[in-house]
Amino acid sequence: MAPLEAARLARRRLLGPIDIQLRLLAAWTGENPMDVYEELAKANPRSKEIYERNTRVLAQEVVGTVFLPYPFYAASAKGSKITDADGHEYIDLTMGFGPLMLGHNPDIAVNAAKEAADKALMLGIPNPYQGELAELLVEASPCAERVMFCNTGTEATMYAIRLARALTGKHEIAMFDGSYHGAHDYVIMQGDLDPNPSEPATRAQGSGVPPATVEQIKFLPYRDPHAFELIEKHADELACVLIEPVQSSNPRLDVGDYLKELREVCTRTGVLLILDEVITGFRLAYGGGQERFGIKADLATYGKIIGGGLPIGAVAGSQELMKPFDMFGSPNAIFAGGTFGGNPMSMLTGAAVLRELKARPEIYDEMKARGDGLAARINDFLREGDYPAQLLHADSMFHLIFSKDPVERGRHGADEQTMRLEHLYYAHLLKRGVIVPGIHLFFISAAHTEADIDRVVEAMKDSFRAVREAGGF
Structure with a gap:
């Protein structure tokens, strides 16, 4: 078994005791076993206890792609900081994978959640608490006249795709290489750029996705005009094109003209344009990517920030396009809904956070200034030190790429040696009190x-200096 594969298996809880994991990671990265990995583990005995308990009963903890240098357990958080199970404090750059625009546990969200809990944790049947959040979302989103709430961003894209199929009578879906739209079967795909990067092949990420599902997905080349030709060629089969205004894997702001041309092509060909604003909504601007780039989607999906830190998803669109959500009043009705959709906790907490963002528009300028400054300082350091890395960013979104090569599109692949150095880098960063997820x-x-x-x-x-001193970079 290759060291990389062995290290991944250890982190996925298949090899058990923590000392095995540490030895594998040390061998994989080339670090002495008594160096940074074991130093981190020795400083965190409570985390070791939790790890050994959890591996006996959990098949997976949170998200399988979160690959941290040692078993890390966040126990509490406030503002920009996280405290782990052993009492160590870190500056958190995870921010819940994006929902926490105001930081961890802002008083306005905590108070709203407490008030909601006093009313009802969940009801299932219709309640009076969805209206305000829906009004705030309709006001902010250029395409929205009606909203349907669900529980996650994954559910939101699933329902939006189902809606697009019902509206058009077509079944195929197009999305772009490098994209991420959740974890359901129709989007847990990736575009294979070999042999022709201008016409990516489609393949599922992981097992369990039927070949018939894969066949209904067409990948488009990101930031490549050939994508527009493919949309025109397959317009008769395509129900929708799904795109993030800014890709989470490739955060950049030089995409406005491309998005506007995509909007024009979809309008001309009768293919619905769905903007996945699960991450960008209320982050790039109060009106999300649509406001930031001056475009209007047919449908938009939301999640993360609009829940104020609690689970949520939403589909938004015009009154006409949203009609199929009416199960008893639409000839092409779709089924949507779930036990926890529109629950009081998410609705009232989300509304409180959006009210705060609306009342404090200066937040966006301040975050942009700090984000631009962080990226500029790191990229200057990397260039001056001739490090093979670059920090991509779009205001408050960042992605550190371990390569000097220009990143034009798609998820940036890395060889095993580069991944080894990445892992070592993030171990040193954690040792210095800053946490970035895997x-x-x-x-x-x-x-x-x-x-x-x-x-x-x-x-x-x-x-970066520590990794170079250890023989990397």
Whole structure:
């Protein structure tokens, strides 16, 4: 078994005791077993206890792609900081994978959640608490006149695709290489750029997705005009084109003209345009990517920020396009709904956070300034030190790529040696009190201060230096 595969298996809880995991990671990265990995583990005995207990009963913890340097357990959080199970505090750049625009546990969200809990944890039947959040979303989203709430961003894209098929009578879906739209069968795919990157092949990420499902997905080349030709060629089969205004795997702001041309092509060909604003909604601007780039989708999906830290998803569109959600009043009705959709906790907490973002528009300028500053300082350091890395960003969204090569589109692949150095880098960063999840996408929030940014910059610089001293870069 290759060291990389063995390390992945250990992290996925298939090899058991933590000392095995540490030895595998040390062998994989080339670090002495007594160096950074074991140093982290020795400082966290409570985390070791939790790990050994959890591996006996859990098949997976949270998200399988979260690959941290040692078994890390976040026990509490406030503002820009997380405290782990052993009492160590870190500057958190995970931010719940994007929902926490105001930071961890802002008083406005906590108070709203407490008030909601006093009313009802969940009801199932219709309640009076969905209306305000829906009004705020309709006001902010350029395409929205009606909203349907669900529980996650994954559910939102699933329902939006089902809606597009019902509206058009067509069944195929197009999306772009490098995209992420959730974990249901129709989107847990990736575009294979070999042999022709201008016409990516489709393949499922992982097992369990039927070949018949894969056949209904067409991948388009991101930021490539040939995508428009493919849409025109397959317009008779395509129900919709699904795109993130800014890709989480490739955060950049030079996409406005491309999105506008995509909008024109979809209008001309009669293919519905769905903007996946699960991450970008209320982050790139109060009106999300649609406001930021001056475009209007046919349908938009939301999640993350609109729940204020609690589970949520939403589909938004015009009154006409949203009619199939009426199970008894539409000839092409679709089934949608679930036990926890529209629950009081998410509705009231989400509304409180959106009211705060609406009342404090300066948050967006402040976060952009801090994000631009962080990226500029790190990229200057990397260029001056001739490090093979670059920090991509779009305001408060970041992705650290371990390559000097220009990143034009798609998820940036890495060979085993590069992945080894990445892992070592993030171990050193964690040792210095900054946490970035294993997916390497990270965020800042309104709670991150200039002092936090300064600490992050210095920790990142020191971690690059430490990896170089260990023989990397």
